[in-house]
């Protein structure tokens with residue numbers, strides 16, 4: 001008999017904010033905003049207390065402070081967050097070797113066939129949550145389903161400190177409970193397109209055939225909607241290599257057409273990926289980007305420079321070159337991702353290049369930042385040392 005697939009999606013609660021509270025308990029219970037407070041700064045994340053004021057990730061900091069003037073603003077310490085991220089991933093690996101980390105604070109874990117070790121899925125989820133809490137002091141939300149798509153939405157369903165299992169066969173009921181507004185992959189733009197055709201609920205969506213959805217919304221989006229509203233995994237998360245990459249991606253709430261927002265997002269994601277690589281003592285040879293257009297057409301592009309990839313800035317420059325191969329002024333973008341591929345373990349390049357590469361120096365600087373931030377120190381001033389504030393993620 002075939003084993004029922006059991007996929008966990010694990011997502012840390014208010015990740016950056018929770019770590020700041022951990023390192024500085026006087027922040028507990030406060031409206032805490034992580035992000036840059038310059039005029040262009042945006043909120044990377046907000047504590048749950050601050051969310052009550054309507055503050056959310058990617059909101060301009062100025063607007064957030066208008067909503068909650070007494071909020072405390074803390075600059076991101078990306079290196080520290082990467083360190084905790086790697087600690088959590090190590091714990092998850094003790095539950096299953098089949099781990100797919102999809103951003104700094106979330107991962108899929110294939111738990112199929114682990115019942116004898118950890119009990120039924122819900123029990124395993126409980127043990128996992130307790131272990132992470134005990135070893136890191138942080139809470140996670142766990143979603144359990146027979147596919148990545150369902151598990152991903154289940155972890156969000158019961159946040160924070162959640163545990164939600166969708167049993168096989170109950171997918172449609174779950175999708176209806178989640179609703180069209182929160183259906184993964186259906187952003188504001190898609191929603192207004194759906195509204196134009198008087199589709200307000202997942203149930204209404206199911207009354208359309210694949211053909212009619214594809215003629216209304218295009219081939220990829222039509223297919224995505226057809227499968228998603230039936231709780232069938234549209235395969236959004238499955239194509240990626242599991243262990244030999246470190247990648248992250250950002251889905252924009254509103255499709256982005258501005259190069260400067262795309263650049264800011266790429267820069268911040270490049271830092272995230274680089275700090276994770278440093279933390280895991282991995283060096284990459286290839287940089288890749290993923291770009292998804294509003295109609296769900298998705299491109300992946302890769303570049304393998306001659307030497308090795310040493311620094312966040314180098315990732316950023318390569319990623320930007322790749323982006324500009326596909327992007328021209330004003331093309332709306334729904335999702336952008338950056339990854340480091342062909343990883344090998346070590347802190348030195350495979351072959352020493354003949355000349356000291358300027359990026360090697362940057363890597364050294366980034367290693368210093370990592371060490372300082374691990375000790376809980378903020379790094380100010382020098383422009384190169386700053387962790388940029390992400391735009392939307």
Ligand code: DCP
Nearest residue numbers: 012013014015016044045057058105390392393
């Ligand atoms: N992040 C970011 N910019 C965004 C969104 C997120 O820099 N636009 C960063 C900060 C978050 C972390 O990534 O702490 C994880 O993102 P999540 O979307 O999982 O958000 P949180 O973990 O903060 O909160 P939640 O409890 O909703 O998962």
Ligand code: MG
Nearest residue numbers: 011012013105
């Ligand atoms: Mg999270």
